[in-house]
Amino acid sequence: MDSPRQVISHYSIKPRKSLGQSFLIERSIIENIATTANITKEDVVVEIGSGIGVLTEKLAENAAKLIAVELDNRLVEVLKEKFFKYENVQICSGDILKFDFRTITVDQQHKMKVVGNIPYNISSPLLFHLFSFRKIISSFVLMLQKEVVQRLVAHPGSKNYGVPSVILQMFTDLEKVMDVPAVCFYPRPKVDSSVIKGCFFENPKIELLDEEFFIKLVRESFSQRRKTLINNLKKSKLLEGVAEFVLKETLVYAGIDPQRRGETLSFEEFGNLSNVLNNKIKEQF
Numbered sequence: 001m002d003s004p005r006q007v008i009s010h011y012s013i014k015p016r017k018s019l020g021q022s023f024l025i026e027r028s029i030i031e032n033i034a035t036t037a038n039i040t041k042e043d044v045v046v047e048i049g050s051g052i053g054v055l056t057e058k059l060a061e062n063a064a065k066l067i068a069v070e071l072d073n074r075l076v077e078v079l080k081e082k083f084f085k086y087e088n089v090q091i092c093s094g095d096i097l098k099f100d101f102r103t104i105t106v107d108q109q110h111k112m113k114v115v116g117n118i119p120y121n122i123s124s125p126l127l128f129h130l131f132s133f134r135k136i137i138s139s140f141v142l143m144l145q146k147e148v149v150q151r152l153v154a155h156p157g158s159k160n161y162g163v164p165s166v167i168l169q170m171f172t173d174l175e176k177v178m179d180v181p182a183v184c185f186y187p188r189p190k191v192d193s194s195v196i197k198g199c200f201f202e203n204p205k206i207e208l209l210d211e212e213f214f215i216k217l218v219r220e221s222f223s224q225r226r227k228t229l230i231n232n233l234k235k236s237k238l239l240e241g242v243a244e245f246v247l248k249e250t251l252v253y254a255g256i257d258p259q260r261r262g263e264t265l266s267f268e269e270f271g272n273l274s275n276v277l278n279n280k281i282k283e284q285f
């Protein structure tokens with residue numbers, strides 16, 4: 001196999017920073033990602049940002065079908081040339097944030113797996129995009145900026161804990177797999193990276209009366225990080241019409257001191273609070 005450096009120079013491609021183009025050059029990392037993704041002969045895999053196909057090649061060894069989604073048309077051409085003989089690889093030109101995973105057919109037993117060394121500037125929208133297809137995606141293995149992974153796996157009370165931590169932890173088992181230094185990529189990124197694996201649960205870990213309400217509640221609770229829960233929630237549109245004293249009573253009833261900050265609540269506490277508030281609103285209106 002030619003090195004990524006040779007491949008892009010052969011095609012006279014200048015890597016684009018704006019598209020987060022840093023290609024993996026360290027073999028052991030590529031193998032580790034593939035092992036972590038645990039692809040079997042039944043699996044349909046979507047790879048995000050396939051670049052020049054180094055990871056694609058490894059993933060395709062086992063997959064029943066691999067859909068490689070790549071935005072840069074210069075690289076789409078490289079991929080098409082490289083994989084035209086592979087019957088199980090389909091190259092898809094386009095933006096992953098607009099990609100509708102429902103266009104890929106999978107059965108309930110074999111939901112699709114998502115893998116990617118992704119452009120870091122789309123990490124957050126991408127995670128929420130994947131989250132919105134959680135019923136048909138079983139797991140994801142992603143290379144992300146190290147700090148983003150720290151945030152996703154953070155525990156309540158830590159400065160890294162935030163909206164994505166709570167929401168993903170409610171619906172996903174998350175595990176940091178490894179740190180990956182910048183020397184493992186060409187061109188070298190300015191930041192360090194980590195690989196994370198997530199497995200979506202069929203249902204949230206705490207039974208929720210209304211999933212959308214839960215997600216909105218978490219967002220509102222963090223809208224001003226330094227503010228107490230009661231101060232964030234009393235201004236929230238979500239709880240419009242609920243008097244402050246009722247809100248306070250409801251928080252206490254849910255076992256949560258209204259003076260706590262959102263960042264101190266675990267996903268279980270948010271889940272419980274969401275259900276109690278839901279019932280309160282139904283009672284009131």
Ligand code: SAH
Binds near residue numbers: 070117
């Ligand atoms: N997986 C390859 C390339 C990683 S670089 C490797 O490890 O070597 C990130 C890749 O994502 C680039 O190829 C870039 O063109 C692509 N990309 C950037 N934005 C994208 C988007 N919105 N949708 C799909 N691919 C994107």
